[in-house]
Amino acid sequence: ASVNECFDISFKVMLLGDSAVGKTCVLVRFKDGAFLGGNFIATVGIDFRVRETPIWDTAGQERFRSVTHAYYRDAQALLLLYDITSKSSFDNIRAWLTEIHEYAQKDVVIMLLGNKSDMVAERVIKREEGEKLAKEYGVPFMETSAKTGVNVELAFLAVAKDLKHRA
Ligand code: GDP
Numbered sequence: 328a329s330v331n332e333c334f335d336i337s338f339k340v341m342l343l344g345d346s347a348v349g350k351t352c353v354l355v356r357f358k359d360g361a362f363l364g365g366n367f368i369a370t371v372g373i374d375f376r377v378r379e380t381p382i383w384d385t386a387g388q389e390r391f392r393s394v395t396h397a398y399y400r401d402a403q404a405l406l407l408l409y410d411i412t413s414k415s416s417f418d419n420i421r422a423w424l425t426e427i428h429e430y431a432q433k434d435v436v437i438m439l440l441g442n443k444s445d446m447v448a449e450r451v452i453k454r455e456e457g458e459k460l461a462k463e464y465g466v467p468f469m470e471t472s473a474k475t476g477v478n479v480e481l482a483f484l485a486v487a488k489d490l491k492h493r494a
């Protein structure tokens with residue numbers, strides 16, 4: 328029997344956003360929480376297959392982009408990240424959402440995350456700006472920190488609840 332049969336449901340989740348916003352760190356933080364001491368998976372009964380897309384920061388862009396589009400079609404949920412200390416990563420969220428609407432499943436669960444919330448001195452994007460953008464696109468929003476762990480599990484939990492409703 329596969330490990331997967333231990334769980335009620337399994338979902339594919341993809342982390343998106345510009346290079347260096349913290350996708351890998353958020354994923355590592357979530358997995359550590361889930362497997363070391365946390366009881367997220369047991370509580371929610373969901374196995375997440377999370378992956379990060381190799382986009383925009385990768386050599387051979389065009390080839391990777393077409394691979395990425397196949398990932399989009401596969402994903403049931405997308406966590407879209409910017410870095411609260413990087414205006415360009417925030418400005419690029421609109422382009423990411425355009426791409427999502429073009430390639431993702433129509434009923435995909437999307438969540439916007441403003442990461443690196445621990446970097447208070449370097450912040451350039453206010454929480455309200457993130458909230459406003461999320462509202463404009465009708466997606467939920469949270470600020471997270473992969474460094475301290477703030478809201479990382481909560482973000483996945485919110486996505487899990489949304490997915491479970493639809494399953
Ligand atoms: P990715 O390219 O989106 O996968 O970004 P990474 O996860 O590799 O992170 C890029 C850089 O940002 C690394 O130096 C991380 O240590 C740092 N970083 C990621 N998340 C956070 C965070 O929440 N807070 C702080 N202070 N640094 C972070």
Ligand code: MG
Nearest residue numbers: 350351352379
């Ligand atoms: Mg990465």
